Amino acid sequence: MNVKDLCLGALTIGDASGYDLKKFFETTFSHFCVAGYGSIYPALAELATEGLVRCHEQPQQGRPGRKLYQLTAAGRKAFLQKLEKTAPRHTVKSDFLLSLYFAHLLPPQRLETILDERIAEIERQLSCHARCRRQSAQGSGEPVGERFVRGFGEAVLSAAREYLRVHRRELASASTARSRHTPNSPRRTLRGGLHALHHS
Amino acid sequence: MNVKDLCLGALTIGDASGYDLKKFFETTFSHFCVAGYGSIYPALAELATEGLVRCHEQPQQGRPGRKLYQLTAAGRKAFLQKLEKTAPRHTVKSDFLLSLYFAHLLPPQRLETILDERIAEIERQLSCHARCRRQSAQGSGEPVGERFVRGFGEAVLSAAREYLRVHRRELASASTARSRHTPNSPRRTLRGGLHALHHS
DNA sequence: TGTGCCATGTAACGGGTTACATGATTGT
DNA sequence: ACAATCATGTAACCCGTTACATGGCACA
Numbered sequence: 001m002n003v004k005d006l007c008l009g010a011l012t013i014g015d016a017s018g019y020d021l022k023k024f025f026e027t028t029f030s031h032f033c034v035a036g037y038g039s040i041y042p043a044l045a046e047l048a049t050e051g052l053v054r055c056h057e058q059p060q061q062g063r064p065g066r067k068l069y070q071l072t073a074a075g076r077k078a079f080l081q082k083l084e085k086t087a088p089r090h091t092v093k094s095d096f097l098l099s100l101y102f103a104h105l106l107p108p109q110r111l112e113t114i115l116d117e118r119i120a121e122i123e124r125q126l127s128c129h130a131r132c133r134r135q136s137a138q139g140s141g142e143p144v145g146e147r148f149v150r151g152f153g154e155a156v157l158s159a160a161r162e163y164l165r166v167h168r169r170e171l172a173s174a175s176t177a178r179s180r181h182t183p184n185s186p187r188r189t190l191r192g193g194l195h196a197l198h199h200s
Numbered sequence: 201m202n203v204k205d206l207c208l209g210a211l212t213i214g215d216a217s218g219y220d221l222k223k224f225f226e227t228t229f230s231h232f233c234v235a236g237y238g239s240i241y242p243a244l245a246e247l248a249t250e251g252l253v254r255c256h257e258q259p260q261q262g263r264p265g266r267k268l269y270q271l272t273a274a275g276r277k278a279f280l281q282k283l284e285k286t287a288p289r290h291t292v293k294s295d296f297l298l299s300l301y302f303a304h305l306l307p308p309q310r311l312e313t314i315l316d317e318r319i320a321e322i323e324r325q326l327s328c329h330a331r332c333r334r335q336s337a338q339g340s341g342e343p344v345g346e347r348f349v350r351g352f353g354e355a356v357l358s359a360a361r362e363y364l365r366v367h368r369r370e371l372a373s374a375s376t377a378r379s380r381h382t383p384n385s386p387r388r389t390l391r392g393g394l395h396a397l398h399h400s
Numbered sequence: 401t402g403t404g405c406c407a408t409g410t411a412a413c414g415g416g417t418t419a420c421a422t423g424a425t426t427g428t
Numbered sequence: 429a430c431a432a433t434c435a436t437g438t439a440a441c442c443c444g445t446t447a448c449a450t451g452g453c454a455c456a
Contacts (some may be wrong), residue, residue: 001295001298002442002443002444003443003444006298008299009301009302010390011390012302012305013388013390014387014388014389014390014391014452015302015388015389015390016389016390016391017391017407017408017414018407018408018409019406019407019408020389020390020391021390022399022429024390028301029298029301030416031292031297032292032293032294032297032298033293033294033298034291034444036444036446037378037407037408037409038409038411038444038445038446039443039444039445041408041409041410042409042410045409053347056230060406060407060452061452063406063407063450063451063452063453064262064406064407064408064409064451065332065407065408066406066407066408067407067408069217070388079305080305083299083302083305083306084306084307084310085376086295086299087295088294088295088297088298088299088314089293089294089295089296090292090293090294090295090318090320090321090380091234091292091293091294092231092232092291092292092293092296093232093233093289093290093291093292093293093362093451094232094284094288094289094290094291095201095287095289095290096288096289096290096382097231097232097290097349097352097353098201098206098229098232098233098288099208099283099286099288100345100348100352101209101228101229101343101346101348101349102209102212102283102343102345103342103343103344103345103348104344105212105279105280105283105346106283106284107284109453110284114288117288118288118290121290136347141388143301143302143303143304144302144303144304144370144371145300145301145302145303145304145371147370148265148300148301148303148367148371149297149300149301151363151367152297152300152360152363152364152367153297155360155362155363156356156359158354158359159326159355159356159358159359159384160355160356162355163355163356164352167348167351167352170344170347171344171345171348174379187215188213188214188341189214189215189216189220189268190210190213190214190215190216190217190220190221190224191214191216191217191220202414202415202416203415203416217435217436218435218436218437219434219435219436235416236416236417236418237435237436237437238416238417238418238419238437238438238439239415239416239417241436241437241438242437242438245437260424260425260434260435262437263422263423263424263425263435264422264423264434264436264437265435265436265437266434266436267435267436281439295435395412
């Protein structure tokens, strides 16, 4: 699912401009995908030439005219097909975990900062979810999946925070205990340690 | 952190060939990053020309000579600096969650499949972690971060599985209850529903 | 007065994925 | 015999990020 599909999907909910879409992605999809203006605007232009969306421009004085995009029947169909055909992958890309893997190479100070910042970020996301939940409890027309997906995010985020809280000590003690430079360590091969645990 | 940095990091643990590195990433880093041969081999070549790694080739009969790469002092330093400077981001990209958001547009059958497959995948990853844990409990020289990062993965994966188990019914009932085509729904604007919950 | 929001877009750049090409050895 | 593993690499392609360019309006 690329940005074009993302736009198609969002337009399923209601008409929107490129600007609106970005805001929507940020609030509702932020914990599992991202899209910047640099990909949204070109995507909408392409979708329009393909006839999957229609554009209604509303001139405004001073600022550039607001372009409201609307899904066509073909666009709706295209998205439905994408939904059914696409393998629902779920991947995590984390410099955070990568850094912690190498905790023994990090100054203790830096380690603390990394942990603190991550926990703070998790809390920010959790409170954002909570706000959204309250919000759409009143308003009607929330897709069933919205609550579910939000709940999933909250569950995972909470578990992550809890784990970090409980286990961060283990990392810190190890980091301060030994020097960052392991001098004269015997030459090792990555292969040796791994060979026994191959084929996942 | 790109593939070059990833290689540098792995070579911190021990010498390895491109092939070894891929295996290592698959087993140890699989839950937070990926790298294919198509990026690993060029990365190693570049690192060698930059003097961050040294290559020792071991000719073998029949197959292409095995190229063992070894970190240089400069390479180690470069990685340490990257570790300290890089912002430790943590992002999820999930067509799985995206699909579930649009559960109301999915045939119930498909919905079940998606859920089942994800749970199966989670279980696969969990058992892989468990195997690794047993493995490195015996062997010595496991970096402190390894256990921590593995534990993090397990915590998050378990929470996800639990959530899916408990809440999947909510999605299924909604999906079967109403038709996939909501005819004559009043034209809506994405903007309206979102406006109140802006600024995360 | 100045920060932030509204609003759209372009262009260069970076970087990973996929497919292709090759081929012997080891295990079932 | 056949599949999987070992082992390296190239090239086209896809696609997203970042930076740049523009400018009025609202609010503090």
